Amino acid sequence: xxxxxxxxxxRQGMDEELAHDPNVFIVGxxxxxxxxxxxxxxxxFDKYGPQRVxxxxxxxxxxxxxxxxxxxYGMRPICEIQFADFIHPAFNQIINEAAKMCYRSNGDWxxxxxxxxxxxxGIGGGLYHSQSLEAFFTHxxxxxxxxPSNPADAKGLLKSAVRDPNPVLFFEPKKGYRxxxxxxxxxxYLVPIGKADVSxxxxxxSVFAYGMMLYYTLQAAQKLAAEDISVEVVDLRTLYPVDxxxxxxxxxxxxxxxxxxxxxxxGGYGAEIAAIIAEQAFTxxxxxxxxxxxxxxxxVPFSHPLQDWFMLNPDKIAAAIRDxxxx
Amino acid sequence: MNIxxxxxxxxxxxxxxxxxxxxxxxxxxxQGKIGGFLHLYIGQEAVSTGLIGARLPQDRVITxxxxxxxxxxxxxxxxxxxxxxxxKATGVSKGRGGSMHxxxxxxxxxxxxxxxxxxxxxxxxxxxxxxYANKDAVTICMFGDGATNxxxxxxxxxxxxxxxxxxxxxxxxxxYGMGTTVEHASAVSEIRQKAEGxxxxxxxxxxxxxxxxxxxxxxxxxxxxxGEGPYLLEIMTYRFRGHSMGDPERYREQAEIKKWQxxxxxxxxxxxxxxxxxxxxxxxxxxxKRAEEDxxxxxxxxxxxxxxxxxxxxMDIYVD
Numbered sequence: 001x002x003x004x005x006x007x008x009x010x011r012q013g014m015d016e017e018l019a020h021d022p023n024v025f026i027v028g029x030x031x032x033x034x035x036x037x038x039x040x041x042x043x044x045f046d047k048y049g050p051q052r053v054x055x056x057x058x059x060x061x062x063x064x065x066x067x068x069x070x071x072x073y074g075m076r077p078i079c080e081i082q083f084a085d086f087i088h089p090a091f092n093q094i095i096n097e098a099a100k101m102c103y104r105s106n107g108d109w110x111x112x113x114x115x116x117x118x119x120x121x122g123i124g125g126g127l128y129h130s131q132s133l134e135a136f137f138t139h140x141x142x143x144x145x146x147x148p149s150n151p152a153d154a155k156g157l158l159k160s161a162v163r164d165p166n167p168v169l170f171f172e173p174k175k176g177y178r179x180x181x182x183x184x185x186x187x188x189y190l191v192p193i194g195k196a197d198v199s200x201x202x203x204x205x206s207v208f209a210y211g212m213m214l215y216y217t218l219q220a221a222q223k224l225a226a227e228d229i230s231v232e233v234v235d236l237r238t239l240y241p242v243d244x245x246x247x248x249x250x251x252x253x254x255x256x257x258x259x260x261x262x263x264x265x266x267g268g269y270g271a272e273i274a275a276i277i278a279e280q281a282f283t284x285x286x287x288x289x290x291x292x293x294x295x296x297x298x299x300v301p302f303s304h305p306l307q308d309w310f311m312l313n314p315d316k317i318a319a320a321i322r323d324x325x326x327x
Numbered sequence: 328m329n330i331x332x333x334x335x336x337x338x339x340x341x342x343x344x345x346x347x348x349x350x351x352x353x354x355x356x357x358q359g360k361i362g363g364f365l366h367l368y369i370g371q372e373a374v375s376t377g378l379i380g381a382r383l384p385q386d387r388v389i390t391x392x393x394x395x396x397x398x399x400x401x402x403x404x405x406x407x408x409x410x411x412x413x414x415k416a417t418g419v420s421k422g423r424g425g426s427m428h429x430x431x432x433x434x435x436x437x438x439x440x441x442x443x444x445x446x447x448x449x450x451x452x453x454x455x456x457x458x459y460a461n462k463d464a465v466t467i468c469m470f471g472d473g474a475t476n477x478x479x480x481x482x483x484x485x486x487x488x489x490x491x492x493x494x495x496x497x498x499x500x501x502x503y504g505m506g507t508t509v510e511h512a513s514a515v516s517e518i519r520q521k522a523e524g525x526x527x528x529x530x531x532x533x534x535x536x537x538x539x540x541x542x543x544x545x546x547x548x549x550x551x552x553x554g555e556g557p558y559l560l561e562i563m564t565y566r567f568r569g570h571s572m573g574d575p576e577r578y579r580e581q582a583e584i585k586k587w588q589x590x591x592x593x594x595x596x597x598x599x600x601x602x603x604x605x606x607x608x609x610x611x612x613x614x615x616k617r618a619e620e621d622x623x624x625x626x627x628x629x630x631x632x633x634x635x636x637x638x639x640x641x642m643d644i645y646v647d
Contacts, residue, residue, distance in 0.1 A: 025459075057485060059482040061448060061479060062482040064448070065445070065447070065452065066451045066452040066486065068448070069450060069452015070452040070455050071452070072452065073453050073455075073457070074456065075456055075459065092442060093445065093448065096442050097440075097442075097445060097446075097449060102645060104423060104424050104428050105643075106420060106642070107642070107643035108432060142644055142645070165645075165646040166645045166646055
């Protein structure tokens with residue numbers, strides 16, 4: 001299997017889906033001639049033409065709204081939001097239109113659409129180019145929310161998302177675009193939406209994470225192995241609908257659970273995981289469920305020390321695991 | 328435009344049917360049988376009847392929340408509409424949607440939409456689908472004057488022109504966004520002027536005169552179909568009732584309402600049909616009777632229909 005970066009795997013997934021189904025098309029700001037601000041769509045415009053890889057006006061609500069309309073029509077749009085931070089103008093379209101279409105029409109209307117959005121901090125992007133926004137959408141039945149943490153999953157999940165008959169939000173950890181590398185199966189490779197993955201087996205502590213934090217958690221687990229702390233790392237991959245069984249299986253095995261997420265602590269996605277464990281695995285726990293997350297500040301600040309203070313990293317995660325292991 | 332007598336009588340029937348259906352719905356609302364919010368189309372019947380009368384079967388219709396009349400014009404049965412208003416399992420949306428969310432894609436009616444302006448980008452997406460598939464269909468997107476002040480309107484108009492989409496934008500200007508007049512809410516008094524900013528050809532039409540609406544709509548739809556890109560119609564009209572049931576209407580004078588009621592679109596059409604000797608007075612009375620009876624039967628159907636079952640709550644959240 002060839003090794004490639006996260007972003008190359010995402011591009012390969014889109015390329016294959018464009019080739020696989022003539023109803024698939026990409027729409028977004030600068031996705032065409034320019035190949036996307038992160039180059040996720042590089043080369044696709046030349047290969048598939050302006051009708052399949054469409055440059056849109058700078059208008060996020062319309063990118064998503066048009067995507068929904070086209071999806072109702074029977075097409076399979078991949079809508080790119082340049083930075084997840086820019087998704088808010090389209091919030092209404094996602095929550096009020098995309099998520100409710102199937103329900104309001106008793107299954108008559110479907111919205112087979114993917115919304116790709118690079119998320120997360122650590123790249124010096126500052127307040128409006130660093131946010132993690134998954135919790136807004138994991139609150140909304142009718143949507144699916146996926147966050148890959150490695151290139152193989154990124155390709156396999158993206159292909160599944162394109163073929164899913166429901167609207168899927170696909171949040172990509174942009175700090176990992178070129179940092180995270182891995183082997184990616186060639187050709188048809190689908191990773192099912194709705195299934196978590198045990199990235200590393202362990203016996204002392206279960207850590208639940210996704211996206212960039214999963215990558216950091218694996219580094220932390222590696223470090224702790226030298227200290228004789230055995231960490232099980234569960235990659236949630238699909239945040240909604242979540243794979244409860246995998247979470248409970250792991251926590252029943254280790255008896256200790258840490259949830260790691262980059263977003264603000266309060267009301268963040270990890271709170272739901274903590275609640276699931278507290279409600280359904282209380283008697284299996286040897287310690288209180290812990291959360292390690294971003295601080296409750298409005299956004300990721302720009303200056304390096306401030307950003308570093310906001311962001312989690314392998315050391316901070318290792319410290320939290322060590323602390324929990326010693327409980 | 329040449330409209331054959333049969334079509335005339337059918338359009339007259341549709342207008343009367345909408346009027347009678349909504350009058351009955353208002354009564355059911357007052358009796359507490361219809362709950363929630365009910366926005367009546369009474370006074371505006373010529374707009375959607377003339378507009379949708381001019382479409383071909385492949386043309387899509389999408390509108391805002393004042394959608395009962397549009398649903399009738401698109402061919403949804405009154406049975407299912409009244410049942411939906413009563414929240415019954417036999418309704419258009421099996422009781423899940425109620426007043427503002429009628430839809431039936433088998434009749435190319437892509438819905439009532441409750442969030443003002445939110446359906447305009449959706450319309451652009453539907454039109455994009457037809458453009459991509461090389462179909463000769465036109466998407467007809469209706470919205471109120473209030474919707475032209477929200478960002479979606481401007482984004483969608485811009486995009487429709489840039490992409491040259493087969494879209495007919497139709498502003499039903501009933502002169503009030505809920506209780507606020509157009510002058511108080513819009514920087515330009517003629518909504519059609521907003522289309523100028525996007526280089527979209529446009530026209531203002533008298534919406535109380537169904538013949539004027541039909542003629543303008545036919546021309547506009549064919550123009551869009553010919554591949555010249557989007558077009559905007561501003562159709563001037565007036566709602567005889569409040570914004571919704573329970574609107575005290577403190578924002579407008581009785582004299583103004585009266586003045587408009589004297590231009591009742593059904594009365595105008597009635598006189599036209601008699602004057603042009605397209606129908607006799609007896610024929611029109613017969614049509615009115617038929618509409619009344621149809622509404623009565625539909626109400627009986629709706630009233631005796633079952634409520635949805637609790638299991639329905641969890642159905643159709645996702646497609647498998």
